[in-house]
Amino acid sequence: MSEVTMQAGCKLYGEGGVDDFWGQARDISGLFEPLEGGLRRVRLAGLNPDGRLLKCITLNNSKSAHLGNADLTLLDCGEVEIGSYFVADVHLDSIVTSMEGGGTYDAVVTLDCETILPGSGVTWNLLRSRELNRNGIWRSLDRRGRRAWLSVALNHHGYRKPSVHRPDLAYAIDGSHIFDESSFYCALGEAVNGPAGYFGWNLSALDDCLSGQWGAVRPMVLDWNFSQDSRDRLREDAQATIEYEGRFLEFLSEIFYKRNVTVNYL
Structure with a gap:
């Protein structure tokens, strides 16, 4: 099963739930690629920050900041919510003004997520691109991939x-x-x-x-x-x-x- 390349973003919510909205990114990458030690370095492109995230950007003048725990909600290519993970110890590593304009940013965060199984990205990307639309796609996966x-x-x-x-x-x-x-x-x-x-x-x-x-x-x-x-x-x-x-x-x-x-x- 081959990787699917597309742009699909995410939303971030703090531990206060829907009333603790941190913002939405047009595209997310790196979530399914763990670093040594289990942490993940995630790139958020076209980020429109809100709440705690916006406050950290304003107070820290685009420098790094510790944000805490969050729920990361994945979106498909049509911005429909398709799933979510609890992510711990979210740390803002860097943030710059996006070339897309409109007050958006490109950011890099480091986070921990223990519930993403190895190989999950292939299936998520099919859902994100809306290509998981027929039965039997899982049949080409090995045991780890099926899990x-x-x-x-x-x-x-x-x-x-x-x-x-x-x-x-x-x-x-x-x-x-x-x-x-x-x-x-x-x-x-x-x-x-x-x-x-x-x-x-x-x-x-x-x-x-x-x-x-x-x-x-x-x-x-x-x-x-x-x-x-x-x-x-x-x-x-x-x-x-x-x-x-x-x-x-x-x-x-x-x-x-x-x-x-x-x-x-x-």
Whole structure:
């Protein structure tokens, strides 16, 4: 899966929430490229500062300043909010007047974010460019990439337009590309909620999703296509074998039974 290049910005909010707005940038880069030690040096282009950030710029005469913790909300290329991360110890390293004019700036900040998984940038950039618009894009990812995909899908879920679901709907899951636990959740998430859809990324999270408010209404039906081959591969998933003591499929069946999910193994 190749990187997507585009301009898509972000908003920054302090710990006071929406009433503590720090400003909006036209473009953000560097967020998904950790430095040694885990910090991230983030470039904010076309920044229109507000609140605490504007005050720091004014008082410090464009010099560096410690800003504190914040919520960084990602925007797509149409300035629609698509996800957010809590970022800690935001430090303004440098800021200059932007060539774009209009009172905007180009800034560099250093911050810490422990919840961005390695490889997440590829999936986020597809969402930011609005190119994540079909099922199956995750299939070319390796195990680490699929895990990152699921973390992005979870983060993005609350920003999606709600889908219409009703009881007794049948969802078809394509087992031909299920090779391990993470690929099972990738396939299930898009079966229920469409491209980049989330419906769990471990058994506990799946059980939570089946409790409601995550896109499917029980009772429900799951048509598991290519089930035999995919279940055989799940039995061979070494990581799931260790985590669930070789009982992943057994525990999965128990959850489906408890939550009133009828599974058709096709």
